[in-house]
Amino acid sequence: MINASLPPVIAIDGPSASGKGTLAGIVAQTLGWHQLDSGMLYRLSALAVMRKGILPTHEAEIAEVARNLDVRFVGQQVLLDNDDVSDALRQEEVGALASQIATYPLLRQALFERQRAFRKAPGLVADGRDMGTVIFPDAKLKVFLIADVDERAQRRYKQLIEKGISANLSALLEDLKARDERDMHRSHAPLVPAQDAKIIDSSTLSIEESVAKVLAYWAEVNA
Numbered sequence: 001m002i003n004a005s006l007p008p009v010i011a012i013d014g015p016s017a018s019g020k021g022t023l024a025g026i027v028a029q030t031l032g033w034h035q036l037d038s039g040m041l042y043r044l045s046a047l048a049v050m051r052k053g054i055l056p057t058h059e060a061e062i063a064e065v066a067r068n069l070d071v072r073f074v075g076q077q078v079l080l081d082n083d084d085v086s087d088a089l090r091q092e093e094v095g096a097l098a099s100q101i102a103t104y105p106l107l108r109q110a111l112f113e114r115q116r117a118f119r120k121a122p123g124l125v126a127d128g129r130d131m132g133t134v135i136f137p138d139a140k141l142k143v144f145l146i147a148d149v150d151e152r153a154q155r156r157y158k159q160l161i162e163k164g165i166s167a168n169l170s171a172l173l174e175d176l177k178a179r180d181e182r183d184m185h186r187s188h189a190p191l192v193p194a195q196d197a198k199i200i201d202s203s204t205l206s207i208e209e210s211v212a213k214v215l216a217y218w219a220e221v222n223a
């Protein structure tokens with residue numbers, strides 16, 4: 001059900017390295033809307049847990065850390081407890097722990113309102129795993145972005161190398177497969193397309209072609 005009194009949302013969900021964040025950024029910029037990278041909140045929680053030395057099995061403590069995250073966004077920088085963690089957040093071990101702790105209902109609950117608070121006029125483009133299914137079920141447009149796992153591993157590899165972060169292609173591929181498996185099969189808010197989602201397979205698309213598809217769907221919604 002679409003709630004007309006709230007700012008509109010475009011939800012972009014999909015597996016790791018399918019291109020969600022890239023698309024969300026360009027679409028948000030094109031429309032002049034706000035952006036939510038929900039994966040970053042899970043990564044920030046994972047990094048905070050690592051830094052505090054909390055055991056990955058301690059669900060309640062982890063949820064508490066997430067509830068009290070001291071995060072600030074300054075331009076392109078992300079500050080956690082006043083420390084610039086923009087690069088640290090992209091490390092695969094942080095992503096892997098994020099995927100692991102993201103199975104905890106208490107953590108997901110702790111991040112629920114924080115995510116919904118990003119919904120501001122004139123609109124929000126939100127990307128993640130459960131944007132269209134759980135956080136913004138009334139999103140006006142829901143996109144489920146997929147790409148072959150080998151292609152996603154290549155993309156992630158290139159992305160990390162360009163940022164000067166060392167990476168190993170076969171390790172990345174294994175990590176992506178493990179992450180897909182965990183994200184799709186957890187009992188709470190698993191990675192599945194919403195019933196009304198538009199599926200875009202970006203395996204053979206350029207970024208421009210992917211963006212054009214999302215904007216065409218958006219134009220259709222408003223026609």
Ligand SMILES: Nc1ncnc2c1ncn2[C@@H]1O[C@H](COP(=O)(O)OP(=O)(O)O)[C@@H](O)[C@H]1O
Pocket residue numbers: 014015016017018019020021022023155156158159202205206207208210
């Ligand atoms: N067709 C495409 N659509 C979106 N991103 C693409 C595409 N082709 C290559 N990429 C690249 O894939 C990489 C991973 O994209 P990213 O947005 O970080 O994925 P995600 O947010 O899903 O993990 C980026 O370097 C991006 O430039």
Ligand SMILES: Nc1ccn([C@H]2C[C@H](O)[C@@H](COP(=O)(O)OP(=O)(O)O)O2)c(=O)n1
Pocket residue numbers: 015016017018038039040042043095098099102127128129130131179183
């Ligand atoms: N809405 C979301 C976003 C991310 N997560 C979890 C599952 C993901 O494996 C991790 C990391 O997410 P992130 O989007 O940063 O990962 P990728 O950039 O796609 O590799 O967080 C989630 O459970 N729900």
